[in-house]
Amino acid sequence: MCKHEAQQGPMSSPETSASFVMICVTIWFIMCLLCPSPLRAQLGTTPNIKHIVVGRCYNYVTLVNPGLRFDCEEIWRQFEAAVVRQSSCNVTVEDYHHMFYAMPQTWPCDRFLFWSKTRTLMQSYAAVLRHFWTLEDTLVGYMFNDLVWCGQDKDSGFDFSSCPKWSACRNHPVYSLWRQASQNFAEMACGNITVLLNGSIVNAFNRKSMFGSVELDSLNPCRVDYVNIKVVTNLEGPFIESCGEGSILDLIQILQSRGFRWTCTDNDQTLMILQCIQNHKPSSCHSCANSFSQRKSVTFS
Ligand SMILES: *[C@@H]1O[C@H](CO)[C@@H](O)[C@H](O)[C@H]1NC(C)=O
Ligand SMILES: *[C@@H]1O[C@H](CO)[C@@H](O)[C@H](O)[C@H]1NC(C)=O
Numbered sequence: 001m002c003k004h005e006a007q008q009g010p011m012s013s014p015e016t017s018a019s020f021v022m023i024c025v026t027i028w029f030i031m032c033l034l035c036p037s038p039l040r041a042q043l044g045t046t047p048n049i050k051h052i053v054v055g056r057c058y059n060y061v062t063l064v065n066p067g068l069r070f071d072c073e074e075i076w077r078q079f080e081a082a083v084v085r086q087s088s089c090n091v092t093v094e095d096y097h098h099m100f101y102a103m104p105q106t107w108p109c110d111r112f113l114f115w116s117k118t119r120t121l122m123q124s125y126a127a128v129l130r131h132f133w134t135l136e137d138t139l140v141g142y143m144f145n146d147l148v149w150c151g152q153d154k155d156s157g158f159d160f161s162s163c164p165k166w167s168a169c170r171n172h173p174v175y176s177l178w179r180q181a182s183q184n185f186a187e188m189a190c191g192n193i194t195v196l197l198n199g200s201i202v203n204a205f206n207r208k209s210m211f212g213s214v215e216l217d218s219l220n221p222c223r224v225d226y227v228n229i230k231v232v233t234n235l236e237g238p239f240i241e242s243c244g245e246g247s248i249l250d251l252i253q254i255l256q257s258r259g260f261r262w263t264c265t266d267n268d269q270t271l272m273i274l275q276c277i278q279n280h281k282p283s284s285c286h287s288c289a290n291s292f293s294q295r296k297s298v299t300f301s
């Protein structure tokens, strides 16, 4: 579409067209970086994985979080050893322990953001309120975000042609790494933490999700002051769950039984505005404005 306009447009000097096409390609490229790619799980190990992982590691310790003294080559060696030493469906969280020992990290309190089924919104929320840290901001999250990997037969390297689905393995190499990373992240959590849940789906709080199965159980009530739950629905619905109905009540029940203090907010104003910005349809922003006046909040200590 971009190309078509560049050819037909009134300003068609070669330089202008060329730079216009360049801008379009760049925008398209950025959009593709942001859009999820469900097919990738069926493919093999991400090509050039070593360069990507080691490069991201150097980027992180040099530019994103300077001052960290991690040995990126050593982290890669431990990662590779964990993955290729086992068959492709048999990499446990224990296999990654040496890698995690090579990259210990702690975070300041009050900044932990957890999420489930709200990935796109979480990314813009964390980008706007730079105060928050998510798993993707830790070194391990940063290095392995969006990558796929698996070994072949024992000791014969990565399999670049195909990897099993998560559901096909008891100990999937990608799942095991994220499981351990999520557990470490939740164990470190302290002060006020925020949990972003999707009120437009059934089971916004799902015991089988990474949050419900790993992170929640790893939170320490002695370190965490408040669990601040934010339930956010799509602007145009469906409006399925909220602080007062559905699986969120189960979450609150679990938090209470474990001695956490909590708050729960439906349709947080900042989150609604972020959605309005992303979805320019006037009707959405109209319903957005309306929902501000209906905003509810519950606090419990
Ligand atoms: C999986 O790994 C464990 C130890 O890491 C080993 O004892 C077991 O035989 C392996 N199973 C398969 C099917 O490779
Ligand atoms: C809620 O989940 C649905 C289905 O996965 C998704 O399309 C939607 O963007 C999510 N909503 C929010 C606010 O994250």
Ligand SMILES: *[C@@H]1O[C@H](CO)[C@@H](O)[C@H](O)[C@H]1NC(C)=O
Pocket: 110, 192, 225, 226, 228, 263
């Ligand atoms: C923690 O959350 C509670 C409840 O929302 C709030 O009253 C308190 O001010 C928060 N503390 C910090 C340090 O943000």
